[in-house]
Amino acid sequence: MQQMTLNRRSMLLGSLGIGLSHALTRVPGQAQATPKMVQTVMGPIEAKEHGVALPHEHILCDFIGAASTGPHRWDQEEVFQRMLPYLQELKEAGASTFYDCTPAYIGRDPVLLKRLSSITGLHVITNTGFYGGAMDKYVPDFAYKLNMNDMADLWIKEFEHGIGDTGIRPGFIKIGVDSIETESSPLSKIDSIIVQAAARVSVKTNLSVTCHTGGGFAGLAALRLFMDHGGAASRFIVAHADSHGLPINRKVADLDGWVSYDAIGRRPLKQHLETVPQMLSHRADRLLLSQDNGWYSAGEDQGGDVRGYIDLLKTFLPALEKSGVPSEQIQQLIRHNTWNAFAS
């Protein structure tokens, strides 16, 4: 019932063109609260600018590993020219906001994102954090010498002063964890430290965390560890949850964490047309939809094959509506849920 009330309220507010946070600031007799915002590569935006948003996509990736990656691995101008049409196409399809989930040491290039954002008008958000998935290939050597507080301080520094000398601030935390064997198995040592550091940074900055997960057990374990260290579940997004199965998805949502179905179009349409309505009837206010698409692959000729960003809006959502999901609920998914997951 609780989420039903919230859903109705969000929908009503959405139809009036205002976000929940703005409504809250106008309660008579209460002190003015600062409106919520999302930090994009161009600066903060408010709810009314956020619009239709994709919470998990990529513009550039470099999979060579933390020891060898760096800006020397790609020609920024070539990446810009190759990826620009895909982002323009997405803007024309009705999206306003794009969360770039490429972490540091896998090709994060905030200046590239800022160039693309300023020319397309898309709001683009980058991140801070370390990616502990893929058997830690993307964790830099120096990270193993850091304790949890030192690691957190590095990310807080990026939040406060920008990434490197770019002045571009992250709008969320992106981490990754490797798979574990059972629901109660511990995460690896470095993955545990990364999750604890994410909790500390989230508590201090109110940034949300998108966590790449090597399977459902790891996602659930990471969420629980995050909460054990003071993180709010409502600030934690379990990525790649569409491969985890509904029982684990429901557990994540019941803890108040976000369930990210970010392989829309990468799995059979039929699967998502079944699981999305099932999650909607369980916790409609805890589901995110994206495609994990893109990207220019550093080291490949012209960046290799790129998957565009419009299938979710052009193919999947119309099919979802045709299958009986009301358009108001679809609007909630692609507008309000993403805003609620990231805005602080």
Ligand SMILES: [Zn+2]
């Ligand atoms: Zn991804």
